[in-house]
Amino acid sequence: MLLLSLESSCDETAAAVVKDGRTILSSVVASQIAVHAEYGGVVPEIASRQHLEAVSLVVEQALDKAGVAPSQLEGIAVTQGPGLAGALLVGISAAKGLSLGLGVPLVGVNHIEGHLLAVFLEQPVEFPFIALAVSGGHSHLYRVDGVGRYTTLGQTVDDAAGEAFDKVAKLIGLPYPGGVAIDRLAAExxxxAIKFPRPLLHDGTFNFSFSGLKTAVLTHLQKHPEARGAGLNDLAASFQEAVCEVLTKKTAAAVAATGIKRLVVAGGVACNSGLRRSMRLFADKNGVELSIAKPALCADNAAMIAVPGDFYLQHGITSGFDLDALPVWPLDRLAARLGEVR
Structure with missing residues (x-):
């Protein structure tokens, strides 16, 4: 199947043409980082307007780069949620128009599902596997038994890891997006140097908490104002180490509890060099088959939406033109759409 996919859940307007849910023919992303940087974070209303301006252009560029005419498309997949309601609606509206105009089926896809399956664009992974989805809005551990079959093992009880990175970056005067800036400083x-707490590390669950860690950074800065100067690299490295240790050890506990020796790490924070290094060390030491997609596929993109999109359309699972945005859409609810598909 030749599929056009769209992604507009937050601050990236993206379109991709993907063949058979595995081969990327084109992937175009229009970033809004420069627009939101002066506000220190994503402004939903501005994001929606930017999506409106960019969506037609990214679709046109994706088709041109793929060398595909609109008439050759066999389906449209679009992020339905979770995400910012206004931003989601821009992509959904564009997808509906394309579906109607071209006479091809349409399917709404869960954004996090796309992240979990993005690695299939590079290599196959055998089911079941454990997946850590970690981004600006999500820090979840899942057992993945197949496309559409996800069981939540643990999740953040407050801030997501990516959110904590951005908030700490703002505390120490780093530009948005904070995660990239902290990773760069941490390398030096x-x-x-600083022993920050590891929240919920030994609570016996697979849940995460990063709000207290952010507060610990603030407290340290109040006691040691000099840390904003020469000590900034050490502070960034110590904070990043704390986040990565919690993420890795919680994931390790889930692997041990389930006995599943296959692990996928996905989402924007999976671009972080410290987390990638920590997960590789854990996997090598414990004989775990680790899969982390390249950074471009970990960050928000439309190609990842085509992986589950292709599966659903191939199995006759489609969305009607009443398709609406779902700002909150837990992965556990997806099993109901599968029906008798095996």
Whole structure:
């Protein structure tokens, strides 16, 4: 199947043409980072307007780069949620128009599902596997038994890891997006310089908490104002080390509890060099088959939406033109759409 997919859940307007849910023919992303940087974070209303301006252009560019005419498309997949309601609606409206105009089926896809399956664009992964989805809005551990079959093992009880990165970056005066800036500073710092807490590390669950860690950074800055200067690299490295240790050890506990030796790490924070290194060390030491997509596929993109999109359309699972945005859409609810598909 030759599929056009769209993604507009937050601040990236993206379109991709993907063949058979595995081969990327084109992937175009229009970033809004420069627009939101002066506000220190994503402004939903501005994001929606930017999507409106960019969506037609990214679709046109995706088709041109793929060398595909609109008439050759066999289906449309679009992010339905979770995400910012206004932003989602821009992509959904565009997808509906394309579906209607071209006479091809349409399917709404869960954004997090796209992240979990993005690795299939690079290599196959055998089911079941454990997946860590970690981004600006999500820090979840899942058992993945197949496309559409997800069981939540643990999740954040407050801030997501990516949110914590951005908030701490703002505390220490770094530009948005904060995660990238902290990772860059951390490369030159000592991760053992400051002993920040590891929230919920030994609570016996697979849940995460990062709000207290952010507060610990604020407290340290109040006691040691000099840390904003020469000590900034050490602070960034120590904070990043704390986040990565919690994410890795919680994931390790889930792997041990389930006995599943296959692990996928996905989402924007999976671009972080410290997390990638920590997960590889854990996997190598414990004989775990680790899969992390390249950074471009970890960040928000439309190609990842085509992976589950292709599966659903191939199995006759489609969305009607009453398709609406779902700002909150837990992965556990997806099983109901599968019916008798096996």
């Amino acid at each position: 710092g000592d991760p053992k």
